[in-house]
Amino acid sequence: MRVALGVAVAALVLVGCGDSGALRxxxxxxxAVGPVRLWPHLPPASTPALDYGEAVTETVKGITVPGDDIRRVDPLDVVRAEVAAHPDAYSGPHAVYAETRERLKDCGAAGPQGRRCPVLRAYYRDLTGDGKDDMVLGIRFPDDQLAVRVYTVEHHRLVQVMGTSDSVINVELAGGTVIIRSPSTLPGYEFRTEWTWDPHQHAMLATRDEIVRVGTAPPRRPVAPAPSASPPASSVPSVSPSAVPVPSESAR
Structure with a gap:
């Protein structure tokens, strides 16, 4: 019985393994289409392009960092230090951010006045990869602009390693990246910029900037044909000789 059962199982295995295993x-x-270089005889540029990824850093004067712990730094003091360091932008005769400087007086107040404070809540995350928290700060500017600042601690000093301002939909943190989403004039699209720490520049650089489809664009209206100077020949009514009235004898 065992021998017969074994033969039956072997037969089933052979039937189920009809595939020879050959490649199909x-x-x-x-x-595959590789990249094609356009205008190969064009000489290379001798001057650099727009410094889109230019690193801008600044040591914040007048601010100490107790124990090199950035969480012990008052964000309001950091913004006041920026205002003091850039009087032309905040308090000069042509200051574009004078309103922001005035609204700093409302910070710390209770009620509606407190909501006018332009300094937003600070967030903390290790963005530079040194194992210590860095500070992400937002400042509301006039005309619905938002300034985004990133600060780190270097050699016991507070250093701003990122600074930008724009119309903003929202700001996100993903790992060590700051993502800023901004509106676009194209319906159904938005701009998305990623800022990432660059250890060579010791600054946050805009490492990726793209325009992204986020919705359905409204359908385009059909273009009406331009009016013709003269009506088409087919639209001019034809008059046959039989249709022309003939005067009667009494009318002659």
Whole structure:
């Protein structure tokens, strides 16, 4: 009985393994197309392009960092130090951020006045990879602009390693990256910029900037045909001779 059962199982295994294991064609494969260099005889540029990734850092004067712990630094003091360091932008005769400087007086107040404070809540995250928290700070500017600042501690000093301002939809933190989403004039799209720490520049750089589809663009209206100077020949009514009235004898 055991021998017969073993033969039956072996037969089932052989039947189930009808595939020989040989390679099979997966269908036609698209031909790989490599990059094609346009205008190969064009000489290379001798001057650098726009410094989009230019690193801008600044040591914040007048601010101490107790124990090199950035969480012990008052964000309001940091913004006041920026105002003092840039009088032309905040308090000069042509200061574009004079309103922001005036609204600093409302910080710490209770009620509606307190909500006018332009300094937003600070967030803390290790963005530089040194194992210590850095500070992300937002400052509301006039005309619905938002300034985003990132500060770190270097050699016992507070250093601003990122500074930008723009119309903003929201700001996100993903790992060590600051992502800023901004509105676009194109319906259904937005701008998205990623700022990442660069150890060579010792600054946060805009390492990726893209325009992203986020919705359905409204359908385009059909373009009406331009009016013709003269009506088409087919639209001019034809008059046959039989349709022309003939005067009667009494009218002659």
């Amino acid at each position: 064609a997966a269908g036609p494969t698209a031909t």
